[in-house]
Amino acid sequence: MPEDVTALIRQAPLSFLGTVTRLGSARMTSVPADDRTAVVQVDQVLHAPDAFKRLAGSEVTVQLSGELDPPAVGEAAAFFTQGMVYGESLAVTEVGRLPADAVQEHVALAATSANAMPFSALQRDIRDADMVAHADDADAVVIGVVVSLEQADGFQPSEHAPDWWRAQLDVAHVEQGEVPPGRLAVLYPNSLDFRWYKAPKPKASQEGMWILHATSGDLSRQAPFQLLHPTDYQPVQKLDALQAARR
Incomplete structure (x- = not known):
C-alpha cells in the first residue's frame, strides 16, 4: 500500500479516476477558467461522501494543483480533490494526482470483494489507525x-x-x-x-x-x-x- 495514497486520502474527501476532456475551461460559470482549470470526465469514483458517490459518467471542473504539471487532454489519472463547490455542476480543487495505473490494484480488488468503493479498505485502515492512536492517548x-x-x-x-x-x-x-x-x-x-x-x-x-x-x-x-x-x-x-x- 503506497504511503502517498493513504496520505492523499487523508487530505481529500473525494477522489476519482478521470479523463481530461478540456483544458483552460470550466463547466461552471461561477468558476473562472485559466491555464490550470480542467474539465474532467469522471470514469470511476474511488472514495467520496455519500452525495457524490454517483459521479461516474459526469464532467467536473478541476482547479489543478500549482505543484503538479498540468495533464494533457485525453490523459487519464487518479485525481484527489477537496473544496467542492456544487451548483449547476461540480467544481473541486486538486490536492494530488497519481497515474491511473497506480490505483488499479485497488480498483481490481474492489471488483472482486464486498468493498463499496476501491478505497473502502484503505479508509477502514485509516480509521483503525486513528482509533488506535486515540486509544493510546x-x-x-x-x-x-x-x-x-x-x-x-x-x-x-x-x-x-x-x-x-x-x-x-x-x-x-x-x-x-x-x-x-x-x-x-x-x-x-x-x-x-x-x-x-x-x-x-x-x-x-x-x-x-x-x-x-x-x-x-x-x-x-x-x-x-x-x-x-x-x-x-x-x-x-x-x-x-x-x-x-x-x-
Missing part, C-alpha cells in the same frame, strides 16, 4: 454495556452548556487503565450544540468498546471518566483491531 479502554443513564446534577444550564449525563457501564473487560471490572460511572455531554453533538451519546443496553478520559475538578465528583471524542465509542469487534495493532 486515553486513560482507559473497556468493554462494557450501558445499564443505566441519568442526568448529572450540580451544573448550571447556559448557552453551549454540555448538559452532562452519567452512564453506568457494566465492565466485562479492561483493555487499558486502572479500572476494576463491574460498575463504572462515565460522564458524557448530552447536548446537541455544535460543540458537543459529535460526542458519543450512550443508549440503554448499548454494548461497546469505550475509550475513556479521566475527569478533573467538579466533573471528577460526578464520575472518574468521560466520553468526549467521536471515536470514544467503538463496536466491540474493534477490540480485535486494537489488540492486533499493539502486538
Whole structure:
C-alpha cells in the first residue's frame, strides 16, 4: 500500500479516476477558467461522501494543483480533490494526482470483494489507525454495556452548556487503565450544540468498546471518566483491531 495514497486520502474527501476532456475551461460559470482549470470526465469514483458517490459518467471542473504539471487532454489519472463547490455542476480543487495505473490494484480488488468503493479498505485502515492512536492517548479502554443513564446534577444550564449525563457501564473487560471490572460511572455531554453533538451519546443496553478520559475538578465528583471524542465509542469487534495493532 503506497504511503502517498493513504496520505492523499487523508487530505481529500473525494477522489476519482478521470479523463481530461478540456483544458483552460470550466463547466461552471461561477468558476473562472485559466491555464490550470480542467474539465474532467469522471470514469470511476474511488472514495467520496455519500452525495457524490454517483459521479461516474459526469464532467467536473478541476482547479489543478500549482505543484503538479498540468495533464494533457485525453490523459487519464487518479485525481484527489477537496473544496467542492456544487451548483449547476461540480467544481473541486486538486490536492494530488497519481497515474491511473497506480490505483488499479485497488480498483481490481474492489471488483472482486464486498468493498463499496476501491478505497473502502484503505479508509477502514485509516480509521483503525486513528482509533488506535486515540486509544493510546486515553486513560482507559473497556468493554462494557450501558445499564443505566441519568442526568448529572450540580451544573448550571447556559448557552453551549454540555448538559452532562452519567452512564453506568457494566465492565466485562479492561483493555487499558486502572479500572476494576463491574460498575463504572462515565460522564458524557448530552447536548446537541455544535460543540458537543459529535460526542458519543450512550443508549440503554448499548454494548461497546469505550475509550475513556479521566475527569478533573467538579466533573471528577460526578464520575472518574468521560466520553468526549467521536471515536470514544467503538463496536466491540474493534477490540480485535486494537489488540492486533499493539502486538
